[in-house]
Amino acid sequence: MHISTTLRHRRQRLAELIDFPVILWSGSSNSRNFPANTFPFRPSSHFLYFAGIPLQNAAIRLESGKLQLFIDDPHPNSALWHGETPTREEIAAKIGADDARAIAELEHYLENAATIPVQDAATWTQQSQLLDRWLLPQQPPQGNDLELAKAIVSLRLTHDAAALLELRKAASVSVEAHKIGIAATATAKREAEIRAAMEAVIIGHNMTTAYTSIVTVHGEVLHNNHYHHSLQPGDLLLADVGAETETGWAADITRTWPVSGKFSSTQRDIYDIVLAAHDACIEKIAPGVEYGDIHLLAATVIAEGLVDLGILQGKPEDLVKMDLHALFFPHGIGHLLGLDVHDMEDLGDLAGYEEGRKRSDRFGLSYLRLNRPLRPGMLVTIEPGFYQVPGILNDPKIRDQYQYLVNWERLEQFADVRGIRIEDDVLVTETGSEVLTAALPNQASAIEELAMQAKI
Amino acid sequence: MHISTTLRHRRQRLAELIDFPVILWSGSSNSRNFPANTFPFRPSSHFLYFAGIPLQNAAIRLESGKLQLFIDDPHPNSALWHGETPTREEIAAKIGADDARAIAELEHYLENAATIPVQDAATWTQQSQLLDRWLLPQQPPQGNDLELAKAIVSLRLTHDAAALLELRKAASVSVEAHKIGIAATATAKREAEIRAAMEAVIIGHNMTTAYTSIVTVHGEVLHNNHYHHSLQPGDLLLADVGAETETGWAADITRTWPVSGKFSSTQRDIYDIVLAAHDACIEKIAPGVEYGDIHLLAATVIAEGLVDLGILQGKPEDLVKMDLHALFFPHGIGHLLGLDVHDMEDLGDLAGYEEGRKRSDRFGLSYLRLNRPLRPGMLVTIEPGFYQVPGILNDPKIRDQYQYLVNWERLEQFADVRGIRIEDDVLVTETGSEVLTAALPNQASAIEELAMQAKI
Ligand SMILES: [Mn+2]
Ligand SMILES: [Mn+2]
Numbered sequence: 001m002h003i004s005t006t007l008r009h010r011r012q013r014l015a016e017l018i019d020f021p022v023i024l025w026s027g028s029s030n031s032r033n034f035p036a037n038t039f040p041f042r043p044s045s046h047f048l049y050f051a052g053i054p055l056q057n058a059a060i061r062l063e064s065g066k067l068q069l070f071i072d073d074p075h076p077n078s079a080l081w082h083g084e085t086p087t088r089e090e091i092a093a094k095i096g097a098d099d100a101r102a103i104a105e106l107e108h109y110l111e112n113a114a115t116i117p118v119q120d121a122a123t124w125t126q127q128s129q130l131l132d133r134w135l136l137p138q139q140p141p142q143g144n145d146l147e148l149a150k151a152i153v154s155l156r157l158t159h160d161a162a163a164l165l166e167l168r169k170a171a172s173v174s175v176e177a178h179k180i181g182i183a184a185t186a187t188a189k190r191e192a193e194i195r196a197a198m199e200a201v202i203i204g205h206n207m208t209t210a211y212t213s214i215v216t217v218h219g220e221v222l223h224n225n226h227y228h229h230s231l232q233p234g235d236l237l238l239a240d241v242g243a244e245t246e247t248g249w250a251a252d253i254t255r256t257w258p259v260s261g262k263f264s265s266t267q268r269d270i271y272d273i274v275l276a277a278h279d280a281c282i283e284k285i286a287p288g289v290e291y292g293d294i295h296l297l298a299a300t301v302i303a304e305g306l307v308d309l310g311i312l313q314g315k316p317e318d319l320v321k322m323d324l325h326a327l328f329f330p331h332g333i334g335h336l337l338g339l340d341v342h343d344m345e346d347l348g349d350l351a352g353y354e355e356g357r358k359r360s361d362r363f364g365l366s367y368l369r370l371n372r373p374l375r376p377g378m379l380v381t382i383e384p385g386f387y388q389v390p391g392i393l394n395d396p397k398i399r400d401q402y403q404y405l406v407n408w409e410r411l412e413q414f415a416d417v418r419g420i421r422i423e424d425d426v427l428v429t430e431t432g433s434e435v436l437t438a439a440l441p442n443q444a445s446a447i448e449e450l451a452m453q454a455k456i
Numbered sequence: 457m458h459i460s461t462t463l464r465h466r467r468q469r470l471a472e473l474i475d476f477p478v479i480l481w482s483g484s485s486n487s488r489n490f491p492a493n494t495f496p497f498r499p500s501s502h503f504l505y506f507a508g509i510p511l512q513n514a515a516i517r518l519e520s521g522k523l524q525l526f527i528d529d530p531h532p533n534s535a536l537w538h539g540e541t542p543t544r545e546e547i548a549a550k551i552g553a554d555d556a557r558a559i560a561e562l563e564h565y566l567e568n569a570a571t572i573p574v575q576d577a578a579t580w581t582q583q584s585q586l587l588d589r590w591l592l593p594q595q596p597p598q599g600n601d602l603e604l605a606k607a608i609v610s611l612r613l614t615h616d617a618a619a620l621l622e623l624r625k626a627a628s629v630s631v632e633a634h635k636i637g638i639a640a641t642a643t644a645k646r647e648a649e650i651r652a653a654m655e656a657v658i659i660g661h662n663m664t665t666a667y668t669s670i671v672t673v674h675g676e677v678l679h680n681n682h683y684h685h686s687l688q689p690g691d692l693l694l695a696d697v698g699a700e701t702e703t704g705w706a707a708d709i710t711r712t713w714p715v716s717g718k719f720s721s722t723q724r725d726i727y728d729i730v731l732a733a734h735d736a737c738i739e740k741i742a743p744g745v746e747y748g749d750i751h752l753l754a755a756t757v758i759a760e761g762l763v764d765l766g767i768l769q770g771k772p773e774d775l776v777k778m779d780l781h782a783l784f785f786p787h788g789i790g791h792l793l794g795l796d797v798h799d800m801e802d803l804g805d806l807a808g809y810e811e812g813r814k815r816s817d818r819f820g821l822s823y824l825r826l827n828r829p830l831r832p833g834m835l836v837t838i839e840p841g842f843y844q845v846p847g848i849l850n851d852p853k854i855r856d857q858y859q860y861l862v863n864w865e866r867l868e869q870f871a872d873v874r875g876i877r878i879e880d881d882v883l884v885t886e887t888g889s890e891v892l893t894a895a896l897p898n899q900a901s902a903i904e905e906l907a908m909q910a911k912i
Contacts, residue, residue, distance in 0.1 A: 030486045031575040032498050034801035035594065037667050039495045042488050079847035080786060083677035119487040121577030138491065196660035204652035206683050211493050221539035227662050330536060345490035391535035 003052045004096025006162040010050055010155065012065045017151035020112050020144050021063040025127055026055050027118040040208065044118045045339035045346070046152055048248045052095050060097075061109050069097040070106045106130065114144035116152070119346065140348060153351045156338055158377030163338065164427070166249035167379060170210070171425055171436040173243040174251040177201040178440050181215070181239050182257050182447065183454035185231070191215050192227035194237060202243040210250035211341045214240035219256060219419020220387040222331060233260040236267055238419050242341060250341045252381050253437050254423035261451035263444055270386050270417045271444050273305030277384040278422045278442065281333060285426055285433035291370045291380065295333040298384045299325040299364060310410045324405055326364035327392055334381035335369040337425055342369060343379075374428045379436070383423030388414070459508045460552025462618040466506055466611065468521045473607035476568050476600050477519040481583055482511050483574040496664065500574045501795035501802070502608055504704045508551050516553075517565050525553040526562045562586065570600035572608070575802065596804060609807045612794055614833030619794065620883070622705035623835060626666070627881055627892040629699040630707035633657040634896050637671070637695050638713050638903065639910035641687070647671050648683035650693060658699045666706035667797045670696035675712060675875020676843040678787060689716040692723055694875050698797060706797045708837050709893050710879035717907040719900055726842050726873045727900050729761030733840040734878045734898065737789060741882055741889035747826045747836065751789040754840045755781040755820060766866045780861055782820035783848055790837035791825040793881055798825060799835075830884045835892070839879030844870075 014022070026048075029041040043054045050067070051060050058071040069092050074085045092100035110130055117124040117135040128135045141149045159167060177198040184197035195215040202209055216224040217231060219238030231237065240254040256271070258264070263271060277298040284294055303316040303325045312319055319325060336343035336351060344351035349359065354372040359365075370380060388411075392398060399408070424437045441447060470478070482504075485497040499510045506523070507516050514527040525548050530541045548556035566586055573580040573591040584591045597605045615623060633654040640653035651671040658665055672680040673687060675694030687693065696710040712727070714720070719727060733754040740750055759772040759781045768775055775781060792799035792807060800807035805815065810828040815821075826836060844867075848854060855864070880893045897903060 030495065031593070032667075033501050033575065033796045034798060035575075036801065037797060039486065039498075040668065042495075045489050080845055081677070081679045083674065083680055083682075084846075119489065119491075121581065125577065137487070190660075190662070192662035193660045196656040196658075199659055200652040200656035202652075203655055204646075204649045206646070206648040211488075212496065218539065221537070223537040224539060226539075340489040341493060342490060345492065389536055390540075 001162065003162070004094065006160065007050060007052050007067070008065070008096055009160070011062050011067055013155055014050070014062060014151055015065040017154065018114070018144075018147055020114055020147075021061060021109075022148055023059055023061045023106070023110070023113045023115050023131075024050060025115070025118050025123050026051065026058040027120045027123045028057050030120055043248070044116075045248060045344070046116050047118075048339055049152070049156060053091075053247060055091065057103065059103065059106055061106075061113065066098045067096065068109065069095065069100040070103045071100070072103050112144070114148040116141065116145065116149060116347070137346060149347050149350055153344060153347065156344060157336070157351065158375055159338060159379055159427075160377075163249060166245045166247055167251070167338070167425075168436055170207070170243045170245050170249050170251035171253075172439070173202060173205045173207055174241065174253045175437055175440040177241055177243065178239065178253055178255050179450060181241070182255070182450045185237060185257065185259055185451055186261070186454035189230055190227070191217060191229050191231065191237070194231075194239065195227050195241075198239060198241045202241075205243070207243045207245055210242040210244035210252065214238065214254075217259070217418075219385075219421060220389050221419070222387070231259045234264065234416050235259040236416075236418065236420060238421055240421065240423065248339050250337060250339065251425055251437065252337055252341050252423060253425065253440065254383055254421040255440065255442065255447065256420045256422065257447045257451055262448055264416055266414045267417050267420075268444055269309055270414060271420055273302055273309070274384050274386050274420050274422050275442060275444070276305060277301040278382055278424070281382045281384065282424070282426055282433060282435060285374060285380075285382075285428060287374055287376050287428060287430065289374050291333075291372055291374060292368065294382070295365070295368050296320065298333045299329065302329050302384060302386065310407055311414070312405060313407060314405055319405065320364070322405070323362060323364035324402065327398065327402070327406070328386050328388070329384060330363070330367065330387070330389065330392065331385065332368035332370070334383050334423070337379045337381055345369070376428050376430045378428040380426055380428070381423055382426050383421055385419065385421035386417065387419045388417065457618065459618070460550065462616065463506060463508050463523070464521070464552055465616070467518050467523055469611055470506070470518060470607055471521040473610065474570070474600075474603055476570055476603075477517060477565075478604055479515055479517045479562070479566070479569045479571050480506060481571070481574050481579050482507065482514040483576050483579045484513050486576055498664075499704070500572070501704060501800070502572050503574075504795055505608070505612060509547075509703060511547065513559065515559065515562055517562075517569065522554045523552065524565065525551065525556040526559045527556070528559050568600070570604040572597065572601065572605060572803070593802060605803050605806055609800060609803065612800060613792070613807065614831055615794060615835055615883075616833075619705060622701045622703055623707070623794070623881075624892055626663070626699045626701050626705050626707035627709075628895070629658060629661045629663055630697065630709045631893055631896040633697055633699065634695065634709055634711050635906060637697070638711070638906045641693060641713065641715055641907055642717070642910035645686055646683070647673060647685050647687065647693070650687075650695065651683050651697075654695060654697045658697075661699070663699045663701055666698040666700035666708065670694065670710075673715070673874075675841075675877065676845050677875070678843070687715045690720065690872055691715040692872075692874065692876060694877055696877065696879065704795050706793060706795065707881055707893065708793055708797050708879060709881065709896065710839055710877040711896065711898065711903065712876045712878065713903045713907055718904055720872055722870045723873050723876075724900055725765055726870060727876055729758055729765070730840050730842050730876050730878050731898060731900070732761060733757040734838055734880070737838045737840065738880070738882055738889060738891060741830060741836075741838075741884060743830055743832050743884060743886065745830050747789075747828055747830060748824065750838070751821070751824050752776065754789045755785065758785050758840060758842065766863055767870070768861060769863060770861055775861065776820070778861070779818060779820035780858065783854065783858070783862070784842050784844070785840060786819070786823065786843070786845065786848065787841065788824035788826070790839050790879070793835045793837055801825070832884050832886045834884040836882055836884070837879055838882050839877055841875065841877035842873065843875045844873065
């Protein structure tokens with residue numbers, strides 16, 4: 001199917017939901033240390049959803065299913081530096097625009113237009129000036145902007161065929177990156193080398209990383225963006241690395257593997273608990289199921305496992321009610337995945353939370369990013385984990401509060417398990433689910449096998 | 457030597473040049489598609505020069521050789537997501553700050569302070585608000601800001617020992633990246649795969665690219681940031697890839713090699729002309745020599761070579777005066793290199809051009825980024841090239857104007873030479889020069905040997 005057909009379908013669906021015009025800006029690149037040295041450009045996801053291709057310094061106006069494109073033709077001198085770039089008319093034809101104009105003409109088409117602020121300050125300032133109202137990306141939308149945001153959420157919550165094609169590509173390249181990462185551990189000396197091997201797979205497919213990679217022997221630091229540690233034989237390496245296709249669709253995969261190629265018995269015990277939680281959650285995914293219940297299922301399976309190992313003491317269900325699981329699993333079971341790795345998180349919880357629902361202030365639930373009944377076509381991550389976070393476990397208040405529920409001495413025997421996470425990307429289908437990242441093994445023995453193959 | 461000693465020395469030298477206080481902001485990271493998903497952070501180079509380490513959301517105040525650090529302590533919850541990060545006091549001790557305060561206290565220390573606007577809009581807006589004057593990065597500095605800019609230029613124009621240590625590291629990793637890139641050509645099918653192999657070397661050393669890599673079989677597009685072309689046996693691959701160390705110091709290397717491992721005779725002929733220009737320029741580099749003369753030397757050597765090949769007709773010196781060389785070599789011979797790949801280009805031509813000099817409007821000189829007498833400790837690139845840019849060579853006006861000076865039929869025989877550039881990083885020494893990137897061969901036969909080794 002041609003991209004313009006998909007795009008027409010998307011804007012027709014939008015027109016069924018709202019009756020006012022919409023302008024979406026692509027955004028512009030950010031300068032790094034001087035104007036000609038820019039960070040890689042990444043358009044606004046809302047723009048990408050309706051414009052289909054990564055255009056810079058562009059805007060689209062949508063009304064009643066019609067698309068107007070606003071973009072300037074390349075400067076005549078630009079051919080020397082940037083080669084022949086498509087003209088406005090060529091771009092308009094490609095994306096099926098009904099009309100195409102210079103960006104300066106946008107000012108004549110602003111009336112009653114709703115929008116969503118783009119992340120980069122230059123663009124949201126421009127949006128604010130043109131639409132004559134203050135549009136800050138971190139500020140909840142109001143009026144028609146809010147209606148627009150809700151309409152876009154309802155569209156982007158489930159994926160069409162064109163989106164799924166891209167999401168599968170991203171998943172497949174990310175799977176390959178993880179396989180190469182596990183294999184690279186046989187010879188790598190530092191975290192950075194594993195990261196390099198994994199990102200090279202992504203770059204080699206002419207894709208980018210969808211987010212800053214986490215590749216660390218300190219998986220207990222949840223957003224660890226350092227890569228300088230050397231790899232020791234007893235370490236577990238946690239890699240959370242995902243690709244993004246050229247049109248912006250993301251994957252998000254985490255695997256945890258032993259640097260030596262072989263889990264210690266304590267590492268294996270905990271790994272199997274995390275995997276049990278992972279498998280139970282995926283097993284449960286189906287239309288109508290509450291994602292919040294899946295989170296609680298993960299919490300319960302983890303609590304059960306830790307009780308079995310003698311680390312926690314009590315009834316798993318009671319422990320979960322007291323947030324005991326959250327000492328070791330302090331984040332949510334996952335999130336929406338699409339054009340953004342946390343899809344539509346620029347809109348706060350508008351996408352993640354069903355209307356009328358709010359974040360819990362319970363420690364064990366506050367980081368849950370998705371709280372909705374599942375529907376066919378939703379893509380979510382399932383990513384249970386176990387972490388020994390010093391800031392949590394060494395907190396005297398926590399030690400005191402939970403002194404009889406945690407066997408702290410027993411826990412000490414698991415000192416070589418600092419952080420484990422297993423994350424896959426799961427599509428909700430009509431009858432259940434499909435794991436888009438299933439080609440990457442996650443069983444402990446299969447992970448060991450991948451690691452050991454490289455050592456031979 | 458401890459970093460704090462270097463930093464103290466730098467700010468003492470600054471204090472010898474100006475007698476007013478200075479505040480430099482580090483800048484903040486830019487959000488990608490939602491606030492938690494950011495582009496990699498890169499501090500302002502002026503900040504890095506005096507603060508030494510990449511701090512985010514920080515400012516330093518310099519006065520009479522004293523350093524005040526303004527930065528907030530990490531949020532107590534940040535340990536969960538980001539691990540233990542150094543406190544304000546630890547950072548202050550590391551960089552030898554005389555005083556350290558929360559960022560909110562900066563407002564009490566603003567009086568008479570000069571500054572340089574940071575590239576990211578959030579930060580330059582904040583600078584403008586705090587200092588109560590409009591500070592746009594693209595606007596030439598005025599008053600004390602201009603005095604500050606000139607003082608910083610005079611410091612950063614030549615590199616101290618600590619800077620050179622970092623610049624050598626960046627050069628060495630970039631040399632390795634190019635060797636791996638040449639070797640990868642034996643099996644790669646697409647440009648993206650060569651790029652991946654090269655950038656993996658940089659990532660594996662826990663460095664970043666100093667600028668968006670150019671890895672292309674269409675070297676005639678000077679800033680080609682596409683990597684989707686397949687590699688054909690007759691193609692030349694042009695790779696302009698450089699590393700940046702963790703504290704921000706850059707390298708900038710270009711090599712051009714045959715995909716097949718063997719230059720055609722026409723490719724070899726042109727390659728040898730570009731290399732002759734490259735070698736002649738480096739031979740000439742010494743204190744006191746005008747960089748503009750080095751550019752003209754490159755132009756003359758290229759014109760001579762093209763006359764010898766029968767592509768140009770006339771006396772080389774006359775052809776250069778008429779900008780004939782610029783049909784094929786339309787850019788400058790190089791630029792300053794340091795914390796920025798085009799060092800201090802955020803200040804316009806303040807660093808690149810000696811006071812009182814302005815850019816030429818001649819086609820063959822207007823892109824010259826450096827026009828100063830050389831001094832020991834300056835690091836410059838030498839990067840002659842030959843390109844068949846369709847936008848230039850197919851321009852009917854140019855065809856007409858130069859119809860008797862270019863042998864267009866002869867030129868057609870060189871159709872397999874679309875773009876060649878050879879770029880090295882050259883330090884001006886007391887007695888001449890030192891090529892920091894000399895470990896990477898540039899002779900045609902040596903390049904072929906590197907390429908062929910991988911094929912075996
Ligand atoms: Mn995730
Ligand atoms: Mn250069």
